[in-house]
Amino acid sequence: MNRNEEYRQLLQELDALEAPKDCVARAMRRERRRKYLLRPVISAAAVFVLFVALVNLSSPVAYACSRVPGLRELAQAVTFSRSLTDAVDNDYVQPINLSETNGDITVKVEYLIVDQRSVTVFYRIESECYPHLEVDPIVHSADGTAPAPCSYGPNEWDVPNGELRSLTINFPYQDVPDALQLVFHLYDPNHRQDEAPEPISGSGWADPVYDPEYVADFTFLLEFDPYFTAQGKHFTFDEPLVLGDQTLHITGVDVYPSYLNLTVVGDDNNSAWLRSLKFYLVTNRGERFDMLSNGIVATGSPDTPEMIGYRADSTYFYRAKSITLYAISAEWLDKAHETIHIDLNNAHADTMPQGSSLYSCRREDGRWIVTVLERSDAAQTFMQDYFDAEGNRYEIHSWTSGQYALDGVTAPEGFSYGSIALNDYPYDEVWLTPRYTELWTAERPVSVTLELDQAGNHSK
Amino acid sequence: MNWDEFARRTEAIRSKLYKTAVLYLGDEAAAEEALAEAVYKALHGCKKLRQPEYFDTWITRILLNVCADEHRRKKRLVELDVLPETAAEAFDALPLREAIARLPQELREVVILRYFSGYTLHECAEILHVPQGTVVTRQRRALTLLRLELGEEGRL
Numbered sequence: 001m002n003r004n005e006e007y008r009q010l011l012q013e014l015d016a017l018e019a020p021k022d023c024v025a026r027a028m029r030r031e032r033r034r035k036y037l038l039r040p041v042i043s044a045a046a047v048f049v050l051f052v053a054l055v056n057l058s059s060p061v062a063y064a065c066s067r068v069p070g071l072r073e074l075a076q077a078v079t080f081s082r083s084l085t086d087a088v089d090n091d092y093v094q095p096i097n098l099s100e101t102n103g104d105i106t107v108k109v110e111y112l113i114v115d116q117r118s119v120t121v122f123y124r125i126e127s128e129c130y131p132h133l134e135v136d137p138i139v140h141s142a143d144g145t146a147p148a149p150c151s152y153g154p155n156e157w158d159v160p161n162g163e164l165r166s167l168t169i170n171f172p173y174q175d176v177p178d179a180l181q182l183v184f185h186l187y188d189p190n191h192r193q194d195e196a197p198e199p200i201s202g203s204g205w206a207d208p209v210y211d212p213e214y215v216a217d218f219t220f221l222l223e224f225d226p227y228f229t230a231q232g233k234h235f236t237f238d239e240p241l242v243l244g245d246q247t248l249h250i251t252g253v254d255v256y257p258s259y260l261n262l263t264v265v266g267d268d269n270n271s272a273w274l275r276s277l278k279f280y281l282v283t284n285r286g287e288r289f290d291m292l293s294n295g296i297v298a299t300g301s302p303d304t305p306e307m308i309g310y311r312a313d314s315t316y317f318y319r320a321k322s323i324t325l326y327a328i329s330a331e332w333l334d335k336a337h338e339t340i341h342i343d344l345n346n347a348h349a350d351t352m353p354q355g356s357s358l359y360s361c362r363r364e365d366g367r368w369i370v371t372v373l374e375r376s377d378a379a380q381t382f383m384q385d386y387f388d389a390e391g392n393r394y395e396i397h398s399w400t401s402g403q404y405a406l407d408g409v410t411a412p413e414g415f416s417y418g419s420i421a422l423n424d425y426p427y428d429e430v431w432l433t434p435r436y437t438e439l440w441t442a443e444r445p446v447s448v449t450l451e452l453d454q455a456g457n458h459s460k
Numbered sequence: 461m462n463w464d465e466f467a468r469r470t471e472a473i474r475s476k477l478y479k480t481a482v483l484y485l486g487d488e489a490a491a492e493e494a495l496a497e498a499v500y501k502a503l504h505g506c507k508k509l510r511q512p513e514y515f516d517t518w519i520t521r522i523l524l525n526v527c528a529d530e531h532r533r534k535k536r537l538v539e540l541d542v543l544p545e546t547a548a549e550a551f552d553a554l555p556l557r558e559a560i561a562r563l564p565q566e567l568r569e570v571v572i573l574r575y576f577s578g579y580t581l582h583e584c585a586e587i588l589h590v591p592q593g594t595v596v597t598r599q600r601r602a603l604t605l606l607r608l609e610l611g612e613e614g615r616l
Contacts, residue, residue, distance in 0.1 A: 003607045006556040007575070014576060019478030020492050024467045027500040132462075190462035190507075404493050 077164045083314040102216040104129045115256040116232030119169040133186045142179035184218040232256045244440045246270045260314045272332035273306040275436040279327045283320035289313040326445035331436035339431040353434045368422040376416045383433040461506045480577045484527040498523040517586040567602040
């Protein structure tokens with residue numbers, strides 16, 4: 001075969017290849033996640049809050065809200081949350097008709113779903129000039145002088161102008177105040193920012209900058225009906241729950257209309273901190289409630305690495321006399337291995353979190369890139385902090401995760417390669433902070449029943 | 461450029477981009493990753509593209525940058541030496557696909573873009589940010605090394 005015949009054959013081979021079809025959709029999902037994670041999230045407490053961002057892609061609505069015609073659209077806007085759907089179904093809604101116009105743009109805040117610990121704001125944007133506008137929200141105290149001690153974020157993206165959209169404001173560590181100031185900075189996601197068609201180069205480790213140009217700002221004072229901000233019931237317990245070698249104590253259940261919070265604490269004799277817990281709840285009437293998968297799903301202890309608060313869909317409107325918790329799995333952090341030593345030159349770790357292994361350590365452009373083979377179903381293996389031999393603290397600013405290692409090797413099924421960059425790190429050893437070290441999975445769910453109206457418990 | 465337009469334009473050129481990456485990296489899995497990375501970078505930067513008529517050459521340039529980065533990474537890990545232009549006999553001994561992979565980068569890019577991805581001389585010059593005359597010179601040198609008898613205007 002001569003070169004030209006080889007050329008024809010190679011052309012045919014290339015023509016027969018099918019290009020991956022999902023590359024645009026993947027890029028859009030990644031860009032949405034990046035934008036979302038860069039939105040302001042303010043928390044007064046310096047403890048870890050596990051926040052999961054899922055896109056509410058407006059799932060089909062089977063629910064028919066016929067009693068209050070005005071709430072039909074609201075019912076469609078809350079399909080991402082079983083608890084909020086139950087709230088709307090029970091007419092648990094505070095109408096609030098606020099409207100502000102700035103030039104061609106009008107923003108209307110129409111409904112609130114408020115309880116002791118959270119506020120969901122339903123609003124719409126109208127404009128003739130802009131086909132689509134997005135919002136950067138900021139939540140202040142009522143007088144506008146200070147950030148409110150809360151975290152918040154939108155519940156969906158890419159909602160067309162004119163349609164109802166929502167954001168949820170969470171107060172994990174204190175009650176919702178009587179009023180809040182909500183500022184909307186609006187921007188056009190399709191706005192072309194400059195003239196130059198610059199190609200993007202580089203290895204992709206740099207963090208992109210998020211700085212939209214705002215086209216208008218709107219400020220609303222949200223005043224909450226005291227009836228709604230009083231809604232929430234607190235039950236106290238000391239129920240032990242034995243998960244393998246470790247013991248938890250269930251110390252409280254908070255039932256709000258918008259979510260249920262389970263509070264646990266590890267036994268003093270445990271050799272490990274609880275880092276995550278998976279469970280579901282079943283009421284005395286057999287209704288099942290799952291853990292939240294969107295927004296704040298867990299909260300940490302201010303004193304230890306332990307994750308002590310776990311959120312599930314709310315039983316508030318079901319008036320359950322008891323709930324049974326079924327624990328399915330847990331992740332633990334060995335108290336003796338809160339950091340893991342890695343010899344970067346020899347790519348050797350003294351120990352690694354269960355289910356993961358150190359794949360490589362590479363020196364590249366003044367930084368180390370540490371690659372780990374990790375479980376696909378787990379969040380990242382290492383936390384943001386790392387330390388040198390003298391105990392100086394550094395922060396990981398970028399990481400990647402994918403099916404392929406940097407050398408092209410494909411991860412086994414159920415695993416992926418995660419790479420973290422230790423920028424400007426000159427040393428040849430490092431102490432990384434594992435998110436967990438051990439996994440526990442129940443052969444059969446471990447259960448405990450919690451009486452919600454027994455003597456000794458109290459409700460607010 | 462908004463996301464709908466971006467999706468439409470990328471979809472139209474997706475197959476061409478993928479072939480470019482496969483030939484550049486010699487590996488379909490790596491090409492998939494490179495395509496995904498390039499599309500993400502393009503999406504992230506598409507607001508900067510004021511003249512949509514340059515979309516195809518612009519996104520191809522991004523893909524070439526991603527492929528070049530990946531190629532450099534691979535070279536550090538495995539023996540993937542680029543042959544000098546004086547090593548004509550060594551090029552002869554290699555299968556065409558591998559010979560292309562061993563070309564110096566500036567020749568490899570021109571060959572892939574012109575004879576496999578189907579870009580015109582003018583488009584190649586835009587993608588590579590060089591004058592058309594430079595593209596012509598590079599493609600002649602590359603064709604000579606590969607002993608391919610192809611016209612200057614493109615495929616057979």
